[in-house]
Amino acid sequence: MTAVTVKTDYAALVKAAKTGDREAMERLLMRAQEAAYRFSLLVCGHQEDAEDVMQEALLKTYQHVKQISEPDAFRTWLYTTVRNACLMKRRRHIGEPTKFVSIEQSAGEDDRMSVSEVADESLRADQRMIDGWMDARLRAALKELPAPYRTVLVMREIEGLSTKEVATITEVSEANVKTRLHRARLMLRRRLEEK
Amino acid sequence: MSAASTVACRTILANISAYLDGELDTTACEEIERHCQGCPSCSDLVRELRETVGLCRQASSVPLPEAVRRRARESVRHLLDRESDANRSPSE
Numbered sequence: 001m002t003a004v005t006v007k008t009d010y011a012a013l014v015k016a017a018k019t020g021d022r023e024a025m026e027r028l029l030m031r032a033q034e035a036a037y038r039f040s041l042l043v044c045g046h047q048e049d050a051e052d053v054m055q056e057a058l059l060k061t062y063q064h065v066k067q068i069s070e071p072d073a074f075r076t077w078l079y080t081t082v083r084n085a086c087l088m089k090r091r092r093h094i095g096e097p098t099k100f101v102s103i104e105q106s107a108g109e110d111d112r113m114s115v116s117e118v119a120d121e122s123l124r125a126d127q128r129m130i131d132g133w134m135d136a137r138l139r140a141a142l143k144e145l146p147a148p149y150r151t152v153l154v155m156r157e158i159e160g161l162s163t164k165e166v167a168t169i170t171e172v173s174e175a176n177v178k179t180r181l182h183r184a185r186l187m188l189r190r191r192l193e194e195k
Numbered sequence: 196m197s198a199a200s201t202v203a204c205r206t207i208l209a210n211i212s213a214y215l216d217g218e219l220d221t222t223a224c225e226e227i228e229r230h231c232q233g234c235p236s237c238s239d240l241v242r243e244l245r246e247t248v249g250l251c252r253q254a255s256s257v258p259l260p261e262a263v264r265r266r267a268r269e270s271v272r273h274l275l276d277r278e279s280d281a282n283r284s285p286s287e
Contacts, residue, residue, distance in 0.1 A: 026271050033267040034259055051263065058270055062278075133260045138250055157251035182212035189247040 010078075014071040025065070032061040035159060036082045042142055042154050044086040053085045075161065080169050083151075141191035149184035156181050203230050207237045211244055 010031070016024035036057035040050040060081050068074060142150055151170060155161045156177075163181075167174045207227055213219050214227050231238040258264065 022275060025275065029271045029274070030264075030267060033270070034264075037259055037263060037267075051266065054263075054267060055270060058267075058274065062274060134254050134257045135250065138254055153251065157248060158255045160255060178212070185212060185244055185247055186208075188251075189243050192247060192250070193243075 010074050011071040014065055014068060014074045017065050018068065018071075025062075028065065029058055029061055032057045032078055035078060036085070038158065039079065039082050039154065040086050042139065042158065043083075043147070043151050044090060045143055046086075046089065049086070049089040053082060053089065056085045057082055076165050076168050079155065079159070079161065079165070083169060137192060137195045141188055141195060144191050145184060145187050149180050149187060152177055152180040153184040153188065157185075204234065204237055207231070207234075207240070211241060214241070215245060215248060 010028075013024050013028040013031070017028050033054045036054045037050050040053040041047060044053075057078070061078065064077065064081075068077075142154070145153065148170075152166055155166045155169065156163070161169070163174050163177050166177045170177070172180075207230060210219060210223065210227065214224060219227070227241075231241055259267070
């Protein structure tokens, strides 16, 4: 599917959802969450935040669709919202302890162990699922790119946004987006070679 | 490698993204293709970069992990059902 098709597809879903078409709304909300999850994992790299960012994309998209006046601008709005949610998450992490003490840990020793073991197993299962998602070599190589380059590369090549859309979202010129994309491709090629 | 080919190689390197994105005119594209026919290192670079871009584009069609998709779908249905109940008048 080309970038133009994806864009018009989004716009068509927005228009239909706005008129009360539940199926269109469901599809739009699923796509918004998928975009949020991919972006969060590939650009921000915090697996623990990805589903929170996805949830935020769901609620904000639902509220936004009711009042949107330019369906064609939806994608730019969505990725700006997702990017901001990721940045906020990252800021909140600064200064936080690396290990959280849960409410359950104030309970008795036996209780604490069982709750913790269940949580650990669930986390391991989630981790295995995420590790197996997408090309592991590509994800590892992307992780090594500097953030501004990774952001542009993911938006252009994986999410299929246009140069103009990426420039609006990242607040840099279109020429700058092209330069970053060019360098990012060369860096990624080098990293992939090393894997 | 001659000085002339080094300059040509640098030009290729600077324009390779524009070439892959179809942003160059026919003359510029033909120059790159002619150069690549006689320069294995530039030819490899073009091929590898094309593969890199292809790998990224393939990644865009990978569906989310099934468990994540299921949770996302449940969230959507829960939200829409809740909103639909809230919008229903008490007389209904």
